[in-house]
Amino acid sequence: MSASVKLATSMPGDPQTNGVDALAPILVREGLGEIDEQLRVGIIWFDTSKVTTNSDTGDHVPTIRVRRIEPVGVVGDVDPSIVAAVEAAVERRTGRKAIPFGIVEVSSDGAFGDPDQRAIDDPEDEN
Known part of the structure; x- marks a missing residue:
């Protein structure tokens, strides 16, 4: 909250x-x-x-x-142009890559969705 x-x-x-x-x-x-x-x-x-x-x-x-x-x-049926606009707004606001569009909660360590999923800023995720 x-x-x-x-x-x-x-x-x-x-x-x-x-x-x-x-x-x-x-x-x-x-x-x-x-x-x-x-x-x-x-x-x-x-x-x-x-x-x-x-x-x-x-x-x-x-x-x-x-x-x-x-x-x-x-959420799964939203027009891709709206998804792209939201992702761009998040990136402008945070300076970071946007979390996946369907995710609404992020844990305190930056992980989301599957507990085995790496945080969005995990360096291993950059390929």
């Missing part, structure tokens, strides 16, 4: 700006275990709704609010 940025919990109410509502029936079936859960990709537009000051440390923590959200598809 991020200690630097918080996420507001409300979603946009207008169907023109909230494409996720259209997925509600499928998401309910997944949540109830009626069908297999699928990892989905979406694009969000967001801004800052407020900034909280930690009175102990003086740190300022912004809370972002989702202003628009559009589902793109199931």
Whole structure:
């Protein structure tokens, strides 16, 4: 969980700006275990709704609010041009090779997916 940025919990109410509502029936079936859960990709537009000051440390923590959200598809079906754009954005932000598109969690040692998988910056991975 991020200690630097918080996420507001409300979603946009207008169907023109909230494409996720259209997925509600499928998401309910997944949540109830009626069908297999699928990892989905979406694009969000967001801004800052407020900034909280930690009175102990003086740190300022912004809370972002989702202003628009559009589902793109199931992670394995996302258009390659979107995958490439996301990977390029990650590389610009981090200065490192992007983790594989379908991975959403990275362990503290930089490994992901299969526990036997090397970290993305493992020198042995460079060929």
